[in-house]
Amino acid sequence: MTNGTQWSSWLLNDRWFTELPASLQDSLLSGMQQRRFTSGRTVFERGQPATGLYALLDGSIRFGDPGQQCHDLPRPVGKRPYWFGERALFDDQPSALDGFAEGSIILLHMPHAPIRQLLQERPALWRHFCALLGQKLGLVVPLPEQITLLPTVERVAFRLLMLTEGYGELDRSERVVALSSMASQRCLGLSGEVVERVLGELAERNIVRREGDLIHVLDTSRLRRAALHRLTEVKA
Known part of the structure; x- marks a missing residue:
């Protein structure tokens, strides 16, 4: 459905990504792997250790909370990528929700450990992830x-x-x-x-x-x- 050239161009047109230092952009571009999930496949499970940073490129993810409710993350029409998973960088806690594919989806994923290591080596980069989470929290x-x-x-x-x-x-x-x-x-x-x-x-x-x-x-x-x-x- 897409390829590396296309998703790289989406990242380079994303406001949050383009405001990152070039070194952090390079780290994400080299560290994120494209993953595809068919409908109903689990992306991550509640209670699973922090899984890292995601960028939804196409499709929709469905989340389930402790009350057994489920909620869709809207399809990223005109907004690619949609970033999520950065909250766990701040608390290192397991996921509080289940996440699974609603239809076929494509996303980019960078595991938790390399991002945490990068932030330990370069603490000044924290402010960029603070900004990403802050956009959601208001x-x-x-x-x-x-x-x-x-x-x-x-x-x-x-x-x-x-x-x-x-x-x-x-x-x-x-x-x-x-x-x-x-x-x-x-x-x-x-x-x-x-x-x-x-x-x-x-x-x-x-x-x-x-x-x-x-x-x-x-x-x-x-x-x-x-x-x-x-x-x-x-x-x-």
């Missing part, structure tokens, strides 16, 4: 070492946003997060008791609803406002 994403500097409530709200908005715009009115997915020492650095207390406060404000070990996010706009801090607020 706020500034701090550098990884800054996230635990956020106040407690803002930190928990930010973590929930990462988990619920990290795949971009999905058409659903309610988003569900497993409590176990919250546990990221790198993003939270908080005890379970503190996280439970903050979730209770968010529930009292009708931003989330608890159902056993599931957290239903009821209002992403208010959750985004709860996450705002000098490190995350978009400057005018």
